[in-house]
Amino acid sequence: MSDDVSLDVRLHPAQMAVFNSLARFTMLAAGRRFGKTHLAAARAAAKAMDPRNVQRKPVFVIAPVATQAKLLYWTPLIDLLHPVLDPRRPPQSNEGHIYLRNGVMIGVKGADRPDTLRGVGLWHAELDEFADMKSEVWESIVRPALADVKGTAGFIGTPKGRNHFYDLWIEAGGEGAYRGPGTGLKADGARPDPLEWGAFHYTSLDNPFLDPAEIENARRTMSTSSFRQEFLASFETGAADSFKEEWFKYSAEEPKDAAGKVVPGDWYVTVDLSGFAEVQKAVGYRQKRLDKTAIAVVKILDDERWWVRDLYLGRWGVEETARRIVDAVESCRTMNLGIEKGALYQAVAPYLKAEAAKRKPPIMLAVEPLSHENRSKIERIGWALQGRMEHGKIIFRPSAEMKEVKDQFLNFPSALVHDDAPDALAYIAQLAEGRVFNRFAEMADNNYWEPADSLVGL
DSSP: OOTTOOOOOOOOHHHHHHHTOOOSEEEEEEOTTSOHHHHHHHHHHHHHTOTTOTTOOOEEEEESSHHHHIIIIIHHHHHHTGGGBOTTSOOBTTTTEEEBTTSOEEEEEETTOGGGGSSOOOSEEEEETGGGSOHHIIIIIIHHHTTTTTOEEEEEEOOOSSSHHHHHHHHTTOTTOOSSTTSSOOTTSOOOOTTTEEEEEEOGGGOTTSOHHHHHHHHHHSOHHHHHHHTSOOOOOOOSOSSOGGGOEEOSSOOBOTTSOBOOEEEEEEEEOOOSHHHHHOOHHHHHTSOOEEEEEEEEETTSOEEEEEEEEEOOOHHHHHHHHHHHHHHHTOSOEEEEOSHHHHHHHHHHHHHHHHSSSOOOOOEEEEOOTTOOHHHHHIIIIIHHHHTTOEEEOOOTTHHHHHHHHHTOSOTTSOOHHHHHHHHHHHHHHSSTTGGGGGGSSOTTOOOSSTTSOO
């Protein structure tokens, strides 16, 4: 390959500071839409073209899941490296391999398939959203693979509490949220070697191509802790005071506007199922320990507030559960019904169909399958409900179940208290918006967001 070949990579100043770091291992904690993915792709491309890699060791870009890695990196890397691709060896999409004319291979990999990461020495590795990977991916697989040629690595991600990403960031000198390698302190007070470790911290607003109005819109709809974590890149623990007493707002009737008219909106019903056979077999204290099925009946008003008319909780058999779901749908005359997919839904589905057919007139049920979206319960419920409740966007109708509902919220997350009500209510966001995280998808570091300059801030 000719020495004068260059790639057109554009970085904003904060990205450039990380890109130019002399540290062997670089930690970056940054907010959504900072441009982490574009930075990682640019750095991987530069490392793959490094003439010092005389042994032609591979460069890996690793995301938590293989499909995610392909979605985020495959096309951008192909486009970026097009001038230097090896014409004799076309990219292998199935394996996630991109071959360059200089003999170096870039692997686009998932941490969920660790066997594809083993057995090869590496020149460089990019670990995207390291907080969502198991720590062993670095400790037992990637780090040893860099040893023989003293390879380099970059860690990027948005904080997810104080897990192994936080621990490694602190070890790299990240205490104090400084910007740049070699100026922070380790947890024991010692200064890290600036040539070995570097730690960077940036918020979403450090991307000059991001409209501040987008961040302000997120701040108004998200809880304070979620906003600080996702956009200010704060290492929030997310475990204490998830929901507060003062966030509960009540209205016995449908909310009205200033003219005294009922605010229009659409009705939604979501269901978080629990076991059926177990309910019928268990008695006494053992039955009390079982989860409950929760049915949420919510009107989403045109002004974006939610009026939670009902949150039913109970341990019912499969036929009783089906009857109560159909009752809820019939009571608000909605076609918006969502139920968590899986074995429990498969069990109740025929009873739902039979129960709906018995009504006069028969009820048409169009069930939308809901999922956990590969997110932890704390994250999923927090995203959907914390911000709305903190900003007064969720209003509850007082009911017989309200005491238990409130107790579940105020003790969330606790292994000693059920969380069926928050779970069912969080599904409303997914049913209404397609996915809980759909509203914020354009704020993530994915390549389906395109600024004015498609090479900056992806």
